[in-house]
Amino acid sequence: SSGGSAANDSKTTTDSKVCTENLTETDAFITNSLNLDPAEEYNMDHKQRGLALIFNQDYFYWLLGLNARSGSEADRNNLERRLKQLNFEVRCYDNLKQVEVLEKIHEAAEEDHSDADCFLLTFMSHG
Structure with a gap:
């Protein structure tokens, strides 16, 4: 049969590259947000x-x-x-x-x- 099936087409993704990329992006975001340079902070002191x-x-x-x-x-x-x-x-x-x-x-x-x-x-x- 040429049609797909849930049993065959809905496999769990085990591609380690995808998982690593997601973790790296998340880690980079968390690291960047915790290490802010005060010289680069946006001025929020206006009236x-x-x-x-x-x-x-x-x-x-x-x-x-x-x-x-x-x-x-x-x-x-x-x-x-x-x-x-x-x-x-x-x-x-x-x-x-x-x-x-x-x-x-x-x-x-x-x-x-x-x-x-x-x-x-x-x-x-x-x-």
């Missing part, structure tokens, strides 16, 4: 934390064949609440068209952010 833009896309152009992302409002609301707790100015946008997204980003880029720690841009979508 304002900064602006955070959240673009949440629930619905998609029908030709893409993507299902609506039901329940994504809860994720967006949780992120918005957490960012506000971190003293960000948060602006949320739902289901904007591409040109509208670019307009909002351009508007934010034109603002004065010189007394802010950082700028955060988040896209919530499929994938």
Whole structure:
């Protein structure tokens, strides 16, 4: 038979190279995050934390064949609440068209952010 089967096609991966690469990446991340050079730390001492833009896309152009992302409002609301707790100015946008997204980003880029720690841009979508 030319078709696959779960018994034959769903084998446990024993490729040691894959496992080693994953461990190496994880170890490198942990090591790097524990050995921070104070000279390379990001300045977070400004008067304002900064602006955070959240673009949440629930619905998609029908030709893409993507299902609506039901329940994504809860994720967006949780992120918005957490960012506000971190003293960000948060602006949320739902289901904007591409040109509208670019307009909002351009508007934010034109603002004065010189007394802010950082700028955060988040896209919530499929994938």
